[in-house]
């Protein structure tokens with residue numbers, strides 16, 4: 285099979301929901317879920333999505349717009365929904381939304397939102413070109429345009445190399 289590794293991909297091809305039941309070992313000192321546990325799940329979900337898009341190893345280069353909207357309670361099922369919103373030459377932005385589900389009632393609560401950005405690497409661990417994003421509908425085009433603005437803002441705020 286001769287598949288073009290740089291053939292454009294749609295966000296739907298790589299979107300993913302990661303789920304995990306929150307157990308006592310995920311607790312902070314208040315008895316809720318530790319924020320770091322939620323961020324780790326987000327990073328895992330986003331990393332899988334970026335790797336799926338690039339079909340290359342992808343490392344996290346930045347995390348922004350992380351919002352903890354509600355506490356995550358122990359015993360809840362956490363659902364991390366991720367999808368690509370923007371792609372550059374070597375970098376990939378993934379939007380993550382975290383919901384919790386009460387398993388006995390089915391009630392769902394949106395608890396977190398964040399953007400994670402990944403860079404795909406070649407065999408020498410250098411940034412490598414990734415497929416373009418297929419923008420099939422108006423919503424995808426809007427997300428992409430907003431992602432372009434976020435990208436410029438991030439680069440303007442980034443610590444200069446070697447500083």
Ligand SMILES: CC(C)(COP(=O)(O)OP(=O)(O)OC[C@H]1O[C@@H](n2cnc3c(N)ncnc32)[C@H](O)[C@@H]1OP(=O)(O)O)[C@@H](O)C(=O)NCCC(=O)NCCS
Nearest residue numbers: 342343344345346371372373374375401403411438439442
């Ligand atoms: C990610 C890494 C390979 C980038 O290396 P680099 O020399 O800065 O690479 P470049 O300057 O060529 O930038 C690569 C891409 O990242 C983007 N980028 C770099 N810094 C960024 C930042 N602070 N915010 C957003 N994008 C950034 C660049 O704009 C470029 O995107 P593009 O090709 O789509 O335009 C390097 O910084 C690194 O190895 N960091 C550590 C990663 C890591 O350990 N993560 C945690 C564990 S997974």
